[in-house]
Amino acid sequence: MTYNGGKKALVCGSCGYQRVLGKDNDQIGERALGTSVSFDAFTFGLGREMQAYKCGGCKAHFAQVPEEAASFCPFCQTPGPEGIQPLKNLQPFSILPFTIPYEAARSKLYGWLSTSWFLPRGIRNIVKPETLRGVYFPMLVLDGFTRSTWKGQAQFSVMEVQKSGPVQKKVQEPTTGYFEHFFDECTFHLSSGLQDRSLMPIIGSFRTREAVGYDPSYLKGWTIEMYQKKESDGINSLNGMMDGYINGQVKRRIKGDDVKDLKILTEKLCVAVRVVLLPVWVAAYSYGGRRFQYLINGHSGEITGEKPLSLAKMLIAIGIGILLIILLVLWIRL
Secondary structure: OEEEOOOOEEEOOOOOOEEEOOOOOOOOOOOOHHHHOOOOOOOEOOOOOOEEEEOOOOOOEEEEOOOOOOOEOOOOOOEOOEEEOOOOOEOOOEEOOOOOOHHHHHHHHHHHHOOOOOOOOOHHHHOOHHHEEEEEEEEEEEEEEEEEEEEEEEEEEEEEEEOOEEEEEEEEEEEEEEEEEEEEEEEEEOOOOOOHHHHHHHHHHOOHHHOEEOOHHHHOOOEEEEOOOOHHHHHHHHHHHHHHHHHHHHHHHOOOOEEEEEEEEEEEEEEEEEEEEEEEEEEEEEEOOEEEEEEEEOOOOOEEEOOOOOHHHHHHHHHHHHHHHHHHHHHHHO
């Protein structure tokens, strides 16, 4: 943070956070993270000409370079996405490039499909190689330093000896303290096209520390999801996550069986916010009226996805299981 004489404040060059200096400089107060981050100084757009699309099925927004027209939605396979103007998204700060090529992703897809006998017949004819698409999806990443003070009443259980015998009583005493923490790379995904049930199992496998500085030349040949979620929603979610972590750490530091009337005052300083593009291979398909997604981390190769199950095969397996139990019971009785 650098001191700005005109504003008489310390100003963070990354996010625009200002800390006014004055007689109350050393006082700890609560500052809402959502109101302390300003996006006015940020650059918007992808830094090159892109054709944006909106899917008529899942309503996802995505973009590709103009010479690579999209014939279907990579998130749900709905054909004929509508060409639109790009959304006003923050320009990415960094990007984690694809290192898993198409051939390797296709091999992983077929290997994944061949691991379950319960898949419906013909599913391999539905999930075709040409539906596999490399997509960069946006992740909001936050760093921040916090310092907190607390006060409350710590409660203890004690045994008091009386004429009638020992009696358990509750006593309490004032407790105060200080806690500080640096939150490094807290993440909130901004994707609307990727299903949470498919994305969340691999969300932690993206090594964002290996991301490189954003360059629009990375985008050619790939689909880029344009996020529709508000940046403020992500900030508020991360703010709540930070508060929850601080609350848990403070309670761990308070001696006693319980704590009452706990009040925590937190100041969040020098908050840095950025958007990072992360790579994922997507194979989307529909079966039985449901939409499924198979995902591969395009950098590390981690796989996730929900498989449809054949009811007929499940009934056969159950029937075989029941038959084996009956045969076992008969054999024991003989």
